[in-house]
Amino acid sequence: MLDVGQGQPYWCGRANAHCSDTGGGDPDGANLATTTILPYLRLHGIAELDTLVISHPDLDHRAGAPAILRALRVNRLRYGGEDLWSGKGRPCNAGESWRWPGGQVFRILSPEPQAQDDSNDSSCVLQVLIGEYRLLLPGDIEANRERTLAQYWGDQLRSDWLLASHHGSRTSSSQTFLKRVAPQWVVISSGYANQFGHPHPGVVQRLQAHNIHILSTALDGALEFELQPGQSMRVKPYRRRAQRYWM
Numbered sequence: 001m002l003d004v005g006q007g008q009p010y011w012c013g014r015a016n017a018h019c020s021d022t023g024g025g026d027p028d029g030a031n032l033a034t035t036t037i038l039p040y041l042r043l044h045g046i047a048e049l050d051t052l053v054i055s056h057p058d059l060d061h062r063a064g065a066p067a068i069l070r071a072l073r074v075n076r077l078r079y080g081g082e083d084l085w086s087g088k089g090r091p092c093n094a095g096e097s098w099r100w101p102g103g104q105v106f107r108i109l110s111p112e113p114q115a116q117d118d119s120n121d122s123s124c125v126l127q128v129l130i131g132e133y134r135l136l137l138p139g140d141i142e143a144n145r146e147r148t149l150a151q152y153w154g155d156q157l158r159s160d161w162l163l164a165s166h167h168g169s170r171t172s173s174s175q176t177f178l179k180r181v182a183p184q185w186v187v188i189s190s191g192y193a194n195q196f197g198h199p200h201p202g203v204v205q206r207l208q209a210h211n212i213h214i215l216s217t218a219l220d221g222a223l224e225f226e227l228q229p230g231q232s233m234r235v236k237p238y239r240r241r242a243q244r245y246w247m
Contacts, residue, residue, distance in 0.1 A: 022064030033064020168199025
């Protein structure tokens with residue numbers, strides 16, 4: 001989970017590579033893809049993406065996508081909400097899945113086919129299965145969509161690792177959703193001292209009441225998660241290794 005302030009980019013893989021969302025900025029000018037995401041991918045020798053998922057049309061999720069599409073070969077583009085990509089990809093549809101040669105499975109849980117709109121609930125909800133681990137990335141969905149997912153997917157929604165819906169907004173991370181997902185770890189991707197007040201104190205209290213480990217890009221910086229079969233997940237928070245004097 002890269003630290004791009006009030007935005008959301010997530011990168012997965014080594015031999016293969018998957019990127020979800022691209023941070024904010026100006027799609028035609030300076031943006032977080034050119035300053036943060038692409039340099040990071042180049043540092044790791046990534047010249048091609050198996051998949052790029054843009055969860056929904058808000059700028060903090062998709063501003064850097066044009067830069068990534070120009071710079072890298074992208075084999076599969078999926079998006080939530082309206083088509084801003086001139087037919088280069090396909091909308092996210094619940095039920096679609098794909099598997100990497102190493103056995104990792106990516107599956108889309110929402111939105112359902114023919115239900116595209118431009119609201120937060122149009123977000124592409126993605127679950128990643130890596131060995132015995134499950135990771136859930138719900139974009140900016142709100143509490144009503146969370147409850148619908150909990151009702152429809154049931155125990156299949158259970159995940160070890162959860163990206164907090166809508167950056168920890170008070171309108172998300174509902175009790176019903178958290179009980180069904182039952183994560184051990186929650187990551188909040190938000191900007192330091194952002195103007196929206198993310199994460200909302202009530203959401204933080206709710207997560208603490210469930211005894212969930214909370215990590216935040218605003219406080220911990222970029223976060224690296226290493227998953228090995230038969231071992232506990234290892235977490236490497238960048239800012240604990242490179243503390244800034246103002247933090």
